[in-house]
Amino acid sequence: MNIRAIAGELQTIRDLVRWGTSQFNKEGLCFAHGMPNALDEAVYLCLTSLHLPPDLGQEYFDCRLTHHEKRAVLESYRERIHKRMPAAYITNEAWFAGLNFYIDSRVLIPRSPIAELVERQFSPWIDTNRVERILDLCTGSGCIAIACAYAFEHARVVCSDVSKDALDVAAINRAKHGLEDQGRVQLIESDLFENIPAQNFDIIVANPPYVSVEEMVELDKEFGYEPHSGLAAGETGMDIVIPLLQQAGDYLSDHGILVVEVGYSMPALLQLLPEVPFTWLEFVHGGEGVFLLTAEQLRACQELFDAL
Numbered sequence: 325m326n327i328r329a330i331a332g333e334l335q336t337i338r339d340l341v342r343w344g345t346s347q348f349n350k351e352g353l354c355f356a357h358g359m360p361n362a363l364d365e366a367v368y369l370c371l372t373s374l375h376l377p378p379d380l381g382q383e384y385f386d387c388r389l390t391h392h393e394k395r396a397v398l399e400s401y402r403e404r405i406h407k408r409m410p411a412a413y414i415t416n417e418a419w420f421a422g423l424n425f426y427i428d429s430r431v432l433i434p435r436s437p438i439a440e441l442v443e444r445q446f447s448p449w450i451d452t453n454r455v456e457r458i459l460d461l462c463t464g465s466g467c468i469a470i471a472c473a474y475a476f477e478h479a480r481v482v483c484s485d486v487s488k489d490a491l492d493v494a495a496i497n498r499a500k501h502g503l504e505d506q507g508r509v510q511l512i513e514s515d516l517f518e519n520i521p522a523q524n525f526d527i528i529v530a531n532p533p534y535v536s537v538e539e540m541v542e543l544d545k546e547f548g549y550e551p552h553s554g555l556a557a558g559e560t561g562m563d564i565v566i567p568l569l570q571q572a573g574d575y576l577s578d579h580g581i582l583v584v585e586v587g588y589s590m591p592a593l594l595q596l597l598p599e600v601p602f603t604w605l606e607f608v609h610g611g612e613g614v615f616l617l618t619a620e621q622l623r624a625c626q627e628l629f630d631a632l
Contacts, residue, residue: 358433368411420436446581457480462532464494468483534587537556
């Protein structure tokens with residue numbers, strides 16, 4: 325990409341967005357990390373490079389840019405195209421449940437449909453007035469836990485991860501959102517429940533690794549920038565989900581709920597546990613493979629889980 329030559333031909337924000345969209349489509353980039361298509365990603369990278377808000381009005385799109393500004397945008401486009409690096413790792417930010425988070429390659433890029441559940445306070449599945457403790461397992465960047473802290477202002481949130489690197493990023497985001505000194509969001513390094521103090525949570529939510537060996541091989545190049553341990557979960561994608569199901573009942577309050585994303589591994593889970601009454605949640609903004617179990621259902625199925 326000859327940035328000098330291209331910068332001489334493109335003049336406005338609209339020019340750069342149109343050109344970027346065309347190039348992203350031409351190169352067959354993968355859009356599975358928060359942006360739905362080439363146009364949205366070109367707009368996002370362009371505006372971020374110009375230090376402009378993502379909701380900039382259309383009336384500004386015909387503004388002419390300086391040569392320095394054009395180079396900044398084109399450099400971000402070049403990184404996206406030639407390295408196939410997801411946009412969130414180029415800008416070190418991502419959005420989840422309407423909140424902005426710091427992101428780098430130590431953690432997965434937030435994109436879970438669980439954001440919708442958090443925004444509506446897991447309604448109608450739990451009485452919001454009874455939510456005092458929330459546990460976010462496999463927290464990664466801490467986005468689910470921190471979003472829960474916003475949604476339930478009086479609840480205490482524990483977020484855990486087996487990766488110290490991930491918890492370092494979660495700590496950055498806890499401070500970014502002013503929750504570091506409030507004591508409401510606790511970070512614990514733990515392999516699932518291993519280091520979680522004995523207590524009952526009203527909501528346990530998890531977006532664990534769930535990609536099978538076969539699916540890992542088929543993933544687009546963009547996924548290679550994400551931590552392998554945050555994606556891969558053994559032969560069938562169930563290496564984390566099954567132990568989670570086996571242990572979660574000991575940590576749920578009697579009225580509590582367990583919410584887990586298993587994504588493409590939903591068929592594998594159903595094949596293993598056809599008798600379990602999973603509630604598969606639907607989302608207005610898309611997404612699937614997220615199940616809910618009540619504490620009562622979880623405990624009633626304990627023998628099935630333990631038999632695996």
